[in-house]
């Protein structure tokens with residue numbers, strides 16, 4: 001991987017919080033998915049919380065349609081909402097159904113504090129800020145899982161019980177959507193801040209949002225491990 005497959009902006013933001021990014025993408029929870037040692041109870045606790053996460057995360061992405069300035073921006077945001085609610089969540093619904101947990105139970109699950117903190121943080125970034133604030137806070141979720149999926153697709157133990165999870169994020173549907181999203185983000189930055197957005201006075205605020213969301217991702221894994 002060149003590090004630029006998700007565009008220049010994401011590469012810069014990721015490099016701007018390299019330690020936090022590594023804590024997120026190489027979290028012990030991720031190691032457990034890779035080698036299959038993650039306790040099932042921890043995985044299911046995470047997955048139920050993640051279903052609710054995706055509900056609220058999709059609401060935040062919907063704000064992108066409202067704040068977009070071009071049709072391509074609208075299409076990518078609308079596509080993200082569609083991808084989460086109609087495709088990614090199928091993993092959660094099917095995995096939980098096999099464990100006897102139905103969708104009504106998933107939808108009504110009591111949110112853990114880490115879940116509330118993360119989803120309402122991104123929602124607030126979008127309500128209070130502009131399109132770029134929203135994208136900077138949404139990006140770690142999307143690209144971190146793309147990176148993890150790619151890596152675990154190569155490194156995972158052949159008999160890990162978490163293959164369906166890995167395949168979802170390593171799959172071409174998710175990966176292609178992330179490539180298009182990275183291109184859209186580069187275009188949105190250039191359109192609003194010029195060809196070198198990292199030199200803009202706005203950049204430090206955008207980096208802060210990206211870093212906070214990255215830290216909230218690591219905390220989300222930690223929440224899952226509480227049931228280990």
Ligand SMILES: Cc1ncc(CN)c(N)n1
Nearest residue numbers: 050053054141142145220
């Ligand atoms: C917490 C979290 N972060 C990211 C993803 C990937 N969309 C997710 N499902 N959940």
